Amino acid sequence: MNSYxxxxxxxxxxxDCIHKNSDPDTLDDPGRVLSLSAIPADVHWAQFYAxxxxxxxxxxxxxxYYETNRDNFNxxxxxxxxxxxxxxTASDMKAAWNSGKTAAFLTIENGSALxxxxxxxxxxxxxxxxxxxxxxxxxxxxxxxxTTTHGMTDFGRQAVHEMEDCxxxxxxxxxxxxxxxxxxxxxxxxxxxxxxxxxxxxxxxxNLTDDMIREMVRRGCLIGLNYCKSFITDGGTGDSPxxxxxxxxxxxxxxxxxxxxxxxxxxxxxxxTYLDSPEKAAALYEYFLDQGMSTELAEGILFRNAEExxxxxx
Numbered sequence: 001m002n003s004y005x006x007x008x009x010x011x012x013x014x015x016d017c018i019h020k021n022s023d024p025d026t027l028d029d030p031g032r033v034l035s036l037s038a039i040p041a042d043v044h045w046a047q048f049y050a051x052x053x054x055x056x057x058x059x060x061x062x063x064x065y066y067e068t069n070r071d072n073f074n075x076x077x078x079x080x081x082x083x084x085x086x087x088x089t090a091s092d093m094k095a096a097w098n099s100g101k102t103a104a105f106l107t108i109e110n111g112s113a114l115x116x117x118x119x120x121x122x123x124x125x126x127x128x129x130x131x132x133x134x135x136x137x138x139x140x141x142x143x144x145x146x147t148t149t150h151g152m153t154d155f156g157r158q159a160v161h162e163m164e165d166c167x168x169x170x171x172x173x174x175x176x177x178x179x180x181x182x183x184x185x186x187x188x189x190x191x192x193x194x195x196x197x198x199x200x201x202x203x204x205x206x207n208l209t210d211d212m213i214r215e216m217v218r219r220g221c222l223i224g225l226n227y228c229k230s231f232i233t234d235g236g237t238g239d240s241p242x243x244x245x246x247x248x249x250x251x252x253x254x255x256x257x258x259x260x261x262x263x264x265x266x267x268x269x270x271x272x273t274y275l276d277s278p279e280k281a282a283a284l285y286e287y288f289l290d291q292g293m294s295t296e297l298a299e300g301i302l303f304r305n306a307e308e309x310x311x312x313x314x
Contacts, residue, residue, distance in 0.1 A: 004043075004044060004299065004302075004303065005043065005044035005045070005046070005097065005302065005303035005307070006043050006044070006045050006046070006262065006281065006282055006285075006302050006303055007045075007046040007093075007261060007262065007302070007303045007306040007307065008045070008046070008047050008048065008224075008262050008263065008264050008266070008281070009048050009131075009192065009194035009195065009222070009224035009261055009262065009263035009306065010048050010050055010107070010109075010173070010194040010195040010224060010226075010263040010264065010265055010268075011034050011047060011048065011049060011050065011264055011265065011266040011267055011268065012050055012052045012109070012265065012266070012267045012268030012269075013026055013027060013029075013032055013033075013034045013035075013047075013049060013266055013267040014026050014027065014049040014050065014051060014052075014069060014072070014073055015050070015051055015052045015069050024072060024075075025076060025079070026072070026076070027049070027073075027076045027080060027084070027104075028076075028080060028083075032266075032267050033266045033267050033271065033276060033277065033278075034047070034264070034266040034267055034278055036080055036083050036084055036102060038277060038278050038279070039102055039278045040278060040279050040282050043282045044097035044103075044303075045102045045103070045278070046087070046093050046096075046097075046102070046103035046104075046105070046303075046306075047102060047103070047104055047105070048105045048107045048130075048131060048194060048263075049073060049104055049105065049106060049107065050107045050108060050109040050133075050268075051065075051066050051069040051070060051073070051106070051107070051108045051109065051113070052109040052110065052136075052268065053065055053066060053108065053109065053110035053112050053113055053136070054110075054136070055110070055112070055136050055137060055138040055139075055140070055145075057110075057112060058112055058115070058140070058141075059115050059116075060115065062110075062112040062113055062115055063113065063115050063120075066108065066113040070106065070127055073086075073104075073106055074086075077104065082101075083101055083102060084096075084101055084102040084103075084104050085099065085101045085102070085103060085104065086104050086105075086106065086128060087103045087104060087105050088105075088128055088130060088314075089310070089314055090307060090310035090311040090314055093105075093307075093310065105130050105131065106127070106128045106129050106130065107129060107130060107131040107132060107171070107194075108124065108129055108131070108132040108133065109132075109133045109136060109171075109174075110132075110133060110135065110136040110140065111132055111133065111134045111135060111140055111141070111142040111143075111156070111159065112136075112140040112141065113132065114141065114142070114159060115141070116141040116155060118155070118158055118159060118162055121159060121162040121163055121166050121168065122162075122166050124166075124168060125166040125167055125168050129168055130167070130168060130169060130314060131168060131169040131171050131192065131194065132163065132168055132169070132170070132171055133171040133172070133173055133174050133175075133194070134152070134156060134159070134160070134170065134171065134172065134174075134175055134179065134183070135174050135175055135176075135179065136174050137174060141153065141155050141156070142155060142156030142159050143156040143175065143176075143179045143182070144175075144176050144178065144179055145174045145175065145176060145179075146174055146175070146176045146205045146206050147176075148176060149176065149178065150176075150178060150179075151176075151178035151179050151181065151182040152178075152179050152182035152183060152186065156179075156182075157182065157186045160183065160186050160187055161186070161188065164187070164188055164189045167314070169191065169192050169313065169314065170183070170187060170189075170191040170192070171191070171192050171193065171194050172191055172192070172193050172196075173192075173193045173194050173195050173196045173206070173224075173226075173263070174206065176205070177205075177209070180212055184215055187219075189313065190219050190220045190221045190222070190309070190312075190313055191216075191219075191221050192221060192222045192223070192224070192309075193208060193216065193221070193222075193223045193224065193263075194224045194263045195224050195225075195226040195228075195263030195264070195265045196208050196223060196224070196226055196231070196263070197225060197226050197231045197232060197247045198210075198213065198247045198250045198251060200250055201246050201247045201250050202230075202231055202232055202233055202234055202247070203234055204230055204231050204234070206226075206231055207231055208223070210254060213251065213254045213256060214254055214255070216256075216259060217254060217255045217256050217259050220258075220259070220309075220312075221259060222259055222261055222305065222306060222309045223251070223256060223259050223260055223261065223263075224261045224262055224263020224264075224306075225244065225247060225248070225260065225261070225262055225263060225301070226263055226264075226265050226269070227244075227264045227265055227266070227269065227271050227272065227275040227281075228265050228268075228269035228270065228271070229269070229270050229271065229272050230269075230270070231269075232244055232247065232272065236270065238272070239272045239273055239274070240272075240274070241272075241274045241275075241284075241287055243272070244272075244275070245287075245288075245291060248260065248288075248301070252297075257297060257300065258300065258305055258308075259305060260300065260301050260305060261301060261303075261305050261306040261309075262281065262284075262301065262302065262306075264281060266278075282302075284301075284302065285298055285299075285302050288301065
């Protein structure tokens, strides 16, 4: 039996991150890991669909790239309106579920979508964007990703405050260590790491240190477990659900019982076989229970922690 619901904080299904094909109906493409048709019918599903913007797109090119994919998202919301509903709030999500539809949130991966213009934060919020990573892997106008060493810029700090004021969740996945330190000094509201694991379990720099996790727990933040093999085990060599479970145990050890969620990175990462479909992701619920996890904790990871976070912060 599957869980009542599943909330996934990150996928790259909307944009051509991996597949590079010409089919514009990205949300129900049978060649992708995540498609509307592949979502289990007995699971209330909510999905953050990211407009992934590569680091080479800056300025007007980044704006154009974002707007092209935003328009495609909106077109598909209309085309597949019998199965999916665009959402801005927790109440929108629940209404979609009550109608038997997938709840879809528009998000952005890479703050280059602002093109260095603070007025664009409100524009993105008006477009329906509800979450944005400050960076991708490299540098942009806001700060530095995990492949670089600089911290956040003055514009990045300003953008964080504007995002908080406009209702766009600040997403720290991909931000480097110096950027995290700056963000901790800057943020006034809880933020999210939509797809990041524990660095103590897998040493990749994309993962969170214990100090970061403790501070996010203290602030009531939300952390989505990433399914990417390289962020689960060093070298990406493991292929057992126990590998992911070790991250969960470590997060719990640091007190993240109410902070842990799912952030698959579907269609943007190399996945282990036990997580390479929406059906298998939903089956994590039963796996957690089989491992001795309580129903409360299992439901928390699958949907309830994110649901409660949305109710407070979205």
